[in-house]
Amino acid sequence: MEGRTIWWEEGGVGLIDQTLLPGRYEHVxxxxxxxxxxxxxxxxxxxxxxLGVAGAYGIALACSMALQESPDTFHQSVQQDAAALRSARPxxxxxxxxxxxxxxxxxxxxxxxxxxxxxxxxxEALADEDEAICRLIxxxxxxxxxxxxxxxxxxxxxxxxxxxxxTALGVIRSAVADGKDVSVIxxxxxxxxxxxxxxxxxLARDAIPVTTIIDSQAAYLMQKGExxxxxxxxxxxxxxxxxxKIGTYMHAVTARYHxxxxxxxxxxxxxxxxxxxxxxxxxxxxxxxxxxxxxxRTVPDDVPVRNYAFDATPFxxxxxxxxxxxxxxxxxxxxxxxx
Ligand SMILES: CSC[C@H]1O[C@H](OP(=O)(O)O)[C@H](O)[C@@H]1O
Numbered sequence: 001m002e003g004r005t006i007w008w009e010e011g012g013v014g015l016i017d018q019t020l021l022p023g024r025y026e027h028v029x030x031x032x033x034x035x036x037x038x039x040x041x042x043x044x045x046x047x048x049x050x051l052g053v054a055g056a057y058g059i060a061l062a063c064s065m066a067l068q069e070s071p072d073t074f075h076q077s078v079q080q081d082a083a084a085l086r087s088a089r090p091x092x093x094x095x096x097x098x099x100x101x102x103x104x105x106x107x108x109x110x111x112x113x114x115x116x117x118x119x120x121x122x123x124e125a126l127a128d129e130d131e132a133i134c135r136l137i138x139x140x141x142x143x144x145x146x147x148x149x150x151x152x153x154x155x156x157x158x159x160x161x162x163x164x165x166x167t168a169l170g171v172i173r174s175a176v177a178d179g180k181d182v183s184v185i186x187x188x189x190x191x192x193x194x195x196x197x198x199x200x201x202x203l204a205r206d207a208i209p210v211t212t213i214i215d216s217q218a219a220y221l222m223q224k225g226e227x228x229x230x231x232x233x234x235x236x237x238x239x240x241x242x243x244x245k246i247g248t249y250m251h252a253v254t255a256r257y258h259x260x261x262x263x264x265x266x267x268x269x270x271x272x273x274x275x276x277x278x279x280x281x282x283x284x285x286x287x288x289x290x291x292x293x294x295x296x297r298t299v300p301d302d303v304p305v306r307n308y309a310f311d312a313t314p315f316x317x318x319x320x321x322x323x324x325x326x327x328x329x330x331x332x333x334x335x336x337x338x339x
Pocket of ligand 1: 043046047048049154155156162163167168194232233234235244245263300306309
């Protein structure tokens with residue numbers, strides 16, 4: 001579907017294969033839940049809101065597949081597929097949220113064909129709502145970006161991380177649409193390079209000035225006074241802090257030292273007041289993402305590697321959380337975060 005990161009098409013769930021960007025723009029169609037799970041685990045589709053939409057479409061796909069089996073096993077099959085989808089990646093709360101939004105309705109519908117139709121209708125609505133929410137986040141956040149500002153961002157919280165438009169990049173797009181002159185510094189975001197491969201690609205296509213740097217250069221540019229503010233996305237906002245791509249905490253601490261505003265842009269579906277950051281499983285990914293680069297070994301085989309995909313940033317380092325209902329500046333007191 002033109003302009004969307006993930007969509008339904010005859011036979012399954014279509015999605016842009018983000019592992020091929022920026023060199024190749026291709027899409028895949030996942031005709032089984034298993035293949036969609038692999039796409040999520042390989043980050044062919046990634047980003048918290050996009051994972052929520054993937055979870056929702058995944059239930060529609062599970063229903064479509066279960067219709068080909070006995071009606072007696074329909075709900076059991078869908079529940080098994082739901083469990084596989086939920087566990088594909090543990091940290092972003094949106095994946096489980098998207099699965100649960102649609103699964104709950106499916107389990108209430110006894111007629112399998114009606115349940116399958118309902119699942120697809122709900123998933124489509126969730127995808128449409130995600131784009132609308134991103135545009136609201138953008139409009140609420142655009143005011144924090146001064147005309148002529150240089151904004152640093154980390155990883156990719158753009159259209160590719162959502163249905164469309166983006167969260168952190170959505171705020172930047174809205175500021176540009178308001179007529180402001182905005183330049184962006186995108187941190188490459190080792191090891192999977194979402195910042196160089198995806199954010200730089202998105203912004204270059206939109207003709208928004210963007211410069212890519214290695215992650216360890218960010219502090220130096222902040223020290224030199226070349227960063228006016230920072231905006232990043234989020235994967236799970238707990239009652240005492242938030243998870244985002246590994247390296248976010250490093251930027252937040254440096255921003256505080258240099259008194260640079262640090263904002264997070266995220267929809268309500270990313271909020272999880274039931275948990276402290278201490279309760280969350282932080283995804284650790286495979287060794288070779290760090291120990292090799294373009295197929296060349298960069299770490300001796302007998303040397304261990306740590307590869308956390310996310311880190312936790314405490315609220316006291318965050319200037320505000322930009323949401324579809326406005327900017328939260330006192331998160332500890334906000335109703336969305338009171339368990
Ligand atoms: C708009 S939320 C995007 C969020 O998701 C990314 O993680 P991943 O690429 O591993 O899915 C990153 O944390 C972004 O900030």
